[in-house]
Amino acid sequence: MTDAAHDMVAKRAERLQAGLKQRYAKERRFKLYGILAVGVAVAFLLLLLGRIVEQGYTAFYAHSTTVPIYMDPERVDRAYPAGTNFNLMVAEQQLARFGIADDAQGTKATEMRGLFSSELKFQAADRIKADPSLIGKTVPITAPLSDDADLYFKGKISRDTPADQRRLSDEQIDWLDRLQAEGLVRSHFNGGLFTKGDSTEPELAGVLGALVGSALMLAVTALLAIPIGVAAAVYLEEFSPRNRISALIEVNINNLAAVPSIVYGLLGLALFINWMHLPRSSPLVGGLVLALMALPTIIIATRSSLKAVPPSIREAALAMGASKTQTVFQHVLPLAMPGVMTGAIISMAHALGETAPLLLIGMVSFVPGVPTGFDQPTGALPSLIYIWENASERAFHERTAAAILVLLAFMIVMNAAAIVLRRRFERRW
Incomplete structure (x- = not known):
């Protein structure tokens, strides 16, 4: 075989080798693109799921309080206990227990009442309805905190936020801290999320x-x-x-x-x-x-x-x-x-x-x-x-x-x- 033929065969082999390398390189790039596509899809999925979990995991636990209520015979309606304003009674009694005097308009009582859910009223009314002899006695009632108070204990309302940008005043935050320090606030699994229907009050709403x-x-x-x-x-x-x-x-x-x-x-x-x-x-x-x-x-x-x-x-x-x-x-x-x-x-x-x-x-x-x-x-x-x-x-x-x-x-x-x-x-x- 002449030198020219050898050179031709060598060049053809080089071209074949170069073509094989290109095909293998394209195959590797295609696999890499596929892995990158799957990785991007998984990353976005994890980001979405992580964001939802970050926002929603706090709804699976809630805070409630156990407060003593003096069932004032002059204010409790014996015939229709549900008509009694137990929330206002609790607010006034908590202010008195804290040694805080209210003004003529009842502003502080209104602020204190805003820390407790309306469920407290129904819990107290049910207790009186079941046992009227509790009237005139001090009865501990456990009820959820309001949605804003619950968010404060979950860290979603901060004292560092300017007062005009949050729904809780500095004084209300002080009262919540005092209730927590006295052991009257506890955190628990929010079973009501799965056992209750919808409600206009977030702390009582369920699915x-x-x-x-x-x-x-x-x-x-x-x-x-x-x-x-x-x-x-x-x-x-x-x-x-x-x-x-x-x-x-x-x-x-x-x-x-x-x-x-x-x-x-x-x-x-x-x-x-x-x-x-x-x-x-x-x-x-x-x-x-x-x-x-x-x-x-x-x-x-x-x-x-x-x-x-x-x-x-x-x-x-x-x-x-x-x-x-x-x-x-x-x-x-x-x-x-x-x-x-x-x-x-x-x-x-x-x-x-x-x-x-x-x-x-x-x-x-x-x-x-x-x-x-x-x-x-x-x-x-x-x-x-x-x-x-x-x-x-x-x-x-x-x-x-x-x-x-x-x-x-x-x-x-x-x-x-x-x-x-x-x-x-x-x-x-």
């Missing part, structure tokens, strides 16, 4: 009413959307003829899955409330609207699961003499059930977090109680979060973050259940 409302809505949604969605998907995938009509239906189902949720809210307002006159703000209407929104997702997921079943299963069943209906419902659908359940659970989790449709059907109103039926006015966790975030009291903002954490916990549980069911029952072909 129970919204939780029950969301559960009732999801029950209506699941009872309607899952059977109808699965049945429609089975018919479209296994029984319907392949013609222009079925193709048009398939295209429209895919389009409905991309329709903004607020459009479903407008549809629910026009159809279920204005035309059918169903009760506004009820779990029934909310569940119907969410069922309409969940149907396309369930149909698409079910059809995908049915397509994933190998044709050999159908052919074997038909060869053994099974009818078309027996083949679908006794062989194909059971094998596709993990995907069907996954799609249904994910659609339910998506419906749980929807806010816009609920606002349009009236679930943005204040509902203090806990619903006991499908036709009663109620709230839902997403709408409760919206209401609390727009409230003027600062203490509602920490409860907003806490409600978000509760909603995220429910969605994580539902998505985890979908993953577990899929992995538990999934069969690989």
Whole structure:
């Protein structure tokens, strides 16, 4: 072989080596870009979650006080104890105990009364109602502190802040410090957050009413959307003829899955409330609207699961003499059930977090109680979060973050259940 041929082979080998190095370098860069993309996504997710936890963890504990109240016979209404102004009695007695004289307008008593929640009044009234013999005696009553006093003990109201920029005066802060020094203030888990409904007072507000409302809505949604969605998907995938009509239906189902949720809210307002006159703000209407929104997702997921079943299963069943209906419902659908359940659970989790449709059907109103039926006015966790975030009291903002954490916990549980069911029952072909 001549020197020219050797040189040509060497140059070609060099070019091949250079090309290989470039391809390997591109592959390494692509992997690096992928790792960076995942890292950025995880970082933003952790930042969001960390911010929510930072704002909301303080809502899971609260401060209460135990104060002695002299049940003055001249001021306690024996016939109707709840009509007695126990908060003012406590304020005046605390001022007297601190050796502080009030002015003619009762300014200091008003400031002292602002440190205690209105729950104190109901606690005292219940004690008198249960045992009228307590009138004329000194009775210790335990009740939550007001929202501002609670925020002070949580460090969200500071004495260093200028007085005109905080809702507690220097004197009120001194009184709180004195109550704490006397051991009358204690910190405890805020069980009321999960056992009470909404309230205009932040320290008494809870998510129970919204939780029950969301559960009732999801029950209506699941009872309607899952059977109808699965049945429609089975018919479209296994029984319907392949013609222009079925193709048009398939295209429209895919389009409905991309329709903004607020459009479903407008549809629910026009159809279920204005035309059918169903009760506004009820779990029934909310569940119907969410069922309409969940149907396309369930149909698409079910059809995908049915397509994933190998044709050999159908052919074997038909060869053994099974009818078309027996083949679908006794062989194909059971094998596709993990995907069907996954799609249904994910659609339910998506419906749980929807806010816009609920606002349009009236679930943005204040509902203090806990619903006991499908036709009663109620709230839902997403709408409760919206209401609390727009409230003027600062203490509602920490409860907003806490409600978000509760909603995220429910969605994580539902998505985890979908993953577990899929992995538990999934069969690989």
